[in-house]
Amino acid sequence: MVAELGNFALVMALMMGILLSIYPMWGAYVNHSRMMAMAKPLAIGMFVFTVFAYACLTHGFITDDFSLAYVANTSNSTLPIYYKITAVWGGHEGSFLLWVLIFSTWTVAVALFSKAIPIKMVARVLSILGMVAIGFYLFMLLTSNPFDRLLPFFPIDGKDLNPLLQDIGMIIHPPMLYMGYVGFSVAFAFAIAALISGQLDSTWARWSRPWTLAAWSFLTVGVALGSWWAYYELGWGGWWFWDPVENASFMPWLIGTALIHSLAVTEKRKVFKSWTVLLAISAFSLSLLGTFLVRSGVLVSVHSFASDPSRGLFILGLLVVIIGGSLALYAYRAPQLKGNGRYQLFSREVLLIGNNVFLSAATLVVLLGTLLPLVHKEIGMGSISIGAPFFNQMFTYLIVPFVLIMGIGPLSRWKSQSPQALYKQLLIAFALSVSAAVLVNASFEQSSYMATLGLVMSFWIVVTTIMEIRQRIEPQITSGKYSILQSLQKLTPSHWGMVSGHLGFAVTLIGIALVSAYNVERNVRMAPGDSVTLQGYEFVFKNVSEYSGPNFTADVGHVDVYQQGNKVASVAAEKRFYPVQRNVMTEAGIDSGFTRDLFVALGEQLKNGDWSLRIYVKPFINWIWLGAFIMAFGGVLSISDKRYRMTKIVHKSKANKTSNPTLAEQLS
Structure with a gap:
C-alpha cells in the first residue's frame, strides 16, 4: 500500500508540474496577478508530493519490501540500515527519484527565496522549471518507475547493493553532485525567462548569480568527492581516470566556472549578455548530457546506472526538446543581446572573456574526447580509445595561458588598463x-x-x-x-x-x-615479516587476518610503516568478498597526512602463501x-x-x- 501511495504521489507531482508550467506563464503574458501568484503554491505542492514519494521508497528499503523490483535488485536483508537508506539512490530508478527530489527542492527554493524579484520574472522562471519537471516525471513514470511490483511472485531476499557503493563516500557524493547538476537549471530558467520577456539588461544576471554560485559550489564539492571516492575505494591509487562518466560531471563544472565569471561581468558592466545567456543554456544542457551518458547504456563505466536503450532514447528526446527549443529562442532574441558597455582591448572585461574562451575550449576537448570513440564505433569505423595522455596533454596546453590571464585579470581595471x-x-x-x-x-x-x-x-x-x-x-x-x-x-x-x-x-x-610528478609506486611480493623501502619509508608486512562484516568476509593485510627507525603509521588493507553478488572488492589501507599519503592495496594470495601488494607514496595528494x-x-x-x-x-x-x-x- 505504501508503494502505491508513492506512485500516486509521483503522478500528483507531475500534475503540479503541468499546472506550474501553464498558469504562471500565461499569467505573466496577460498580466494576471492571481495566476502568477499560483506559481509558489504549485512549486510547494510539487516538492511535497516528491518528498512523500521518496519517503515511501525509503520505507520499502528499510522494511525489506522485495515485492518492489527496485528494492529486490538493489538491497538485501543483511545490508546495514545506513546503507539501506542510501541504497535508495544506489540504482537507476532511485537515483533518478533523488534527481527529481533535488530538482523540486531547487524549484521550491526559488519560489520561497525570491521575494525581492518582480513577480513576473519569478512566474516565468518557475514556469520554465515546471516545463523541465514534466519531462523528468514522465521519464520516471513511463520508463524508470521505482514502485514497479514483482507480484505475485517475488524473491525472499534481494540481490544486494553494488559493493562499490557500500561506502561513506557514496552516501555524500551523489546528493552533492546532483545539487550541482540540477542547480544549473535555475540559471537556465532565469536566462530563458529573460529571453521570453525581452528584459535582457543586467538585472537578470544579478538575480541569477547567487543561484548559479550555489550550484557551482555544490558541483565543486560533488566532483571532488567523486575523485576522492575513486582514489581510496577502487584501490588503483589514482584520483582521476578521465572516465566518460567522470567527464560528464567535469564538463558542466568547466562551463559553470565560465558562467559565474561571465555573470559578474554582465552584472557590473552590462556587457557579454549574449555570451552569458549561451553559457547558462550550455551549463544545464551539459548536465542533461551527463544524465544521458550515465543512464542510456551507451557508455560502460563503474559509475553508470542503466543499459536500457528505451531510457536513452527518452532522455535523448528530452535533450533535443530542451536544448533545441532554448537555442531557437536564443537565436530569435539574438539582435537584442548587444552589450552597451565600452571597453578597450586590454581591460578586465577582455581578460575575463579570454579565460571564458579557454574554459570553453577545455570543455570542448573533454566533450570530443568522451563522445568521439562512441560516434566512431556507431558509424561502423571500429573502436578507438582516447585515454588520459590525450586529456593531460591538451589540458597542459590550455592551462598555462588560462592561469596567466587568471593572475592578470583581477589586477586590471574595468574599461581600460x-x-x-x-x-x-x-x-x-x-x-x-x-x-x-x-x-x-x-x-x-x-x-x-x-x-x-x-x-x-x-x-x-x-x-x-x-x-x-x-x-x-x-x-x-x-x-x-x-x-x-x-x-x-x-x-x-x-x-x-x-x-x-x-x-x-x-x-x-x-x-x-x-x-x-613525484608519486612513487611499487608492486611487491611479500610474506609476513618482509619489508620494502620506498621514498625513505620502510613498509613492514606483519600478517593477514580474517574477519566477517555484516554482509561480507575479508582478508586484512596489516602493514607497519617506519621512517628513520620510528614507527609513523599502521595501515590495514582489505580484500572483501561479498557472497550475494559474488564480488571481490579491494579496500585500500591509507595513512593520510598534510604533505603525503601512504597507500597500500592488498592483492592476491600467491601459491606459497606470499601476498602481492601495491604500495604508493603520494605527496600532497590531499591538497587536490x-x-x-x-x-x-x-x-x-x-x-x-x-x-x-x-x-x-x-x-x-x-x-x-x-x-x-x-x-x-x-x-x-
Whole structure:
C-alpha cells in the first residue's frame, strides 16, 4: 500500500508540474496577478508530493519490501540500515527519484527565496522549471518507475547493493553532485525567462548569480568527492581516470566556472549578455548530457546506472526538446543581446572573456574526447580509445595561458588598463613565482619540469592575488583613514569569495603537479615479516587476518610503516568478498597526512602463501581536494554578499513610486 501511495504521489507531482508550467506563464503574458501568484503554491505542492514519494521508497528499503523490483535488485536483508537508506539512490530508478527530489527542492527554493524579484520574472522562471519537471516525471513514470511490483511472485531476499557503493563516500557524493547538476537549471530558467520577456539588461544576471554560485559550489564539492571516492575505494591509487562518466560531471563544472565569471561581468558592466545567456543554456544542457551518458547504456563505466536503450532514447528526446527549443529562442532574441558597455582591448572585461574562451575550449576537448570513440564505433569505423595522455596533454596546453590571464585579470581595471602600469607588478610576481617554485621543487630528490611548471602557475595565482588585495586596500591605508586590518574588513564577501576561489584553485594545482610528478609506486611480493623501502619509508608486512562484516568476509593485510627507525603509521588493507553478488572488492589501507599519503592495496594470495601488494607514496595528494573545498567555500562567501539581500529594498522603493498598488504588494 505504501508503494502505491508513492506512485500516486509521483503522478500528483507531475500534475503540479503541468499546472506550474501553464498558469504562471500565461499569467505573466496577460498580466494576471492571481495566476502568477499560483506559481509558489504549485512549486510547494510539487516538492511535497516528491518528498512523500521518496519517503515511501525509503520505507520499502528499510522494511525489506522485495515485492518492489527496485528494492529486490538493489538491497538485501543483511545490508546495514545506513546503507539501506542510501541504497535508495544506489540504482537507476532511485537515483533518478533523488534527481527529481533535488530538482523540486531547487524549484521550491526559488519560489520561497525570491521575494525581492518582480513577480513576473519569478512566474516565468518557475514556469520554465515546471516545463523541465514534466519531462523528468514522465521519464520516471513511463520508463524508470521505482514502485514497479514483482507480484505475485517475488524473491525472499534481494540481490544486494553494488559493493562499490557500500561506502561513506557514496552516501555524500551523489546528493552533492546532483545539487550541482540540477542547480544549473535555475540559471537556465532565469536566462530563458529573460529571453521570453525581452528584459535582457543586467538585472537578470544579478538575480541569477547567487543561484548559479550555489550550484557551482555544490558541483565543486560533488566532483571532488567523486575523485576522492575513486582514489581510496577502487584501490588503483589514482584520483582521476578521465572516465566518460567522470567527464560528464567535469564538463558542466568547466562551463559553470565560465558562467559565474561571465555573470559578474554582465552584472557590473552590462556587457557579454549574449555570451552569458549561451553559457547558462550550455551549463544545464551539459548536465542533461551527463544524465544521458550515465543512464542510456551507451557508455560502460563503474559509475553508470542503466543499459536500457528505451531510457536513452527518452532522455535523448528530452535533450533535443530542451536544448533545441532554448537555442531557437536564443537565436530569435539574438539582435537584442548587444552589450552597451565600452571597453578597450586590454581591460578586465577582455581578460575575463579570454579565460571564458579557454574554459570553453577545455570543455570542448573533454566533450570530443568522451563522445568521439562512441560516434566512431556507431558509424561502423571500429573502436578507438582516447585515454588520459590525450586529456593531460591538451589540458597542459590550455592551462598555462588560462592561469596567466587568471593572475592578470583581477589586477586590471574595468574599461581600460595601461600595460605599462602593470609591467612592474607582473615582473615581480613572475620572479617571486619562479623563485618559490624552484625552492619547493629542490626539496624533492629529483626535479621535474612539469612539477616546476605547475608550481610556477600555482604561486603566480597566489602572488597576484595578494597583490590584488594590496592594490585594493592601499589607498585607504595611505590616506590614514583605516588600518590594514580595518581595510581588509572593508572588503566585501564577494571579493573574499573571488580570493578564496582563486587560492583554492592554486592549492589544487599544487596537489596535481606534485602528486603527478613525484608519486612513487611499487608492486611487491611479500610474506609476513618482509619489508620494502620506498621514498625513505620502510613498509613492514606483519600478517593477514580474517574477519566477517555484516554482509561480507575479508582478508586484512596489516602493514607497519617506519621512517628513520620510528614507527609513523599502521595501515590495514582489505580484500572483501561479498557472497550475494559474488564480488571481490579491494579496500585500500591509507595513512593520510598534510604533505603525503601512504597507500597500500592488498592483492592476491600467491601459491606459497606470499601476498602481492601495491604500495604508493603520494605527496600532497590531499591538497587536490582541500583546494576544491576552498573553492566551494569561496562560492558560499560570494552568495553571502549583502548586495544580493539589498535588491529587495531597491525593488520595494521602486514599487512604492508606481501607481499600481497591486504590483507593490506583490513585490513586498
